[in-house]
Amino acid sequence: MNLPAGAEQALAAFGQCLGWEQRARLLMQWGGRLPALSEEERCEANRVHGCESQVWLVAERQEQCWQFRASSDARLLRGLLALLLARVNGLTGAQLAEIDLADWFGQLGLARQLSPSRSNGLNAVLQRMRELTRQPSS
Template identity: 50%
Template sequence: MSNSNPFGSEIQAQQIVDTMSQLKGWEDRYRQVIQWGKKLPVMDEADKQEQVLVAGCESSVWLVLEQVDEAWVIKADSDARIVRGLIAIVLAAFNGKTSKQIAEFDLEGYFEQLNLINHLSPSRGNGLKAIVNTIREQAQRSL
C-alpha cells in the first residue's frame, strides 16, 4: 500500500469540520458526506476478503491497515454510499497518523463538531464505532 492519504491532500480533518460548519441543515450535511464517499478510492475486489470485514456493521465494510514506518496506511470501502462517506471522514482523521496520534485524537469532539452522530440511525452509529474501534485496537497493539 502507498503511504499517501487516499484523498491526496484534498480532504483533511480540519477541512471537513470547516465545510460541515458552513452547511445549513442535515440534508446538506448528508449530501456532503456522500460526496466525500464518492472521493474514497474503491478497494480492489481482491482485497475485499472475509477476514477484513468489520464486525458490527449493518452494511459490508472492508478495512485494511498497514503500518509503514510509524504511520498507519488505511484502506476501507463499503457497499453503502453514506457509510463510504463516514469512512472518508474517519480516514481523514486517522490515515497517515502514528499509533500515538490515533490514540490521542479526540474523535468524539471531532464528530461533535461535525454535528453528525445525532442524525445517524443507531445501526449506522454502531457501525461507525466498530470501524473506529477496529482501527484504534490495531494501532494500540503497536504501541
C-alpha cells in the first residue's frame, strides 16, 4: 500500500533519530505543527471518548478521501496525533479500515513509548475516524 506523503516524511524524519530523546523532541515538533482547532470545533460532539487526555477530532471528506484534523490538551499526544494524521489523511474509508496502529508506530520507532493508556487513546481516535467515514454525509 502506498503511504501518503506525510507518512513518508514522518518515516524519513524518525528514521534518522538515534535515540528516544531525539524522537521525543521530533514528536513535540510534529505536535506543534498541528493546525489549531477553533473554539467551535473543540466541542463535545467532536471529543473522542476513551482518551485520558482531551482529544478533539474533525473529519472532512474530499471526493472519496478523508482529511482529519485533531487537537489535544496534552503535548506528547499532539505529536502522536500529528503522526497518526500523517498516516491517514488522504485515505479512503476502506484504506482507513486497514490501518494497523501498532505497526505504524513500530515503523516510526515509537512503539515502546506508547503506554497502554496512550495506545488505547490512539486506538479510540482511530476507531472514531472509522466511525466518521462510515456515516452518511450530511
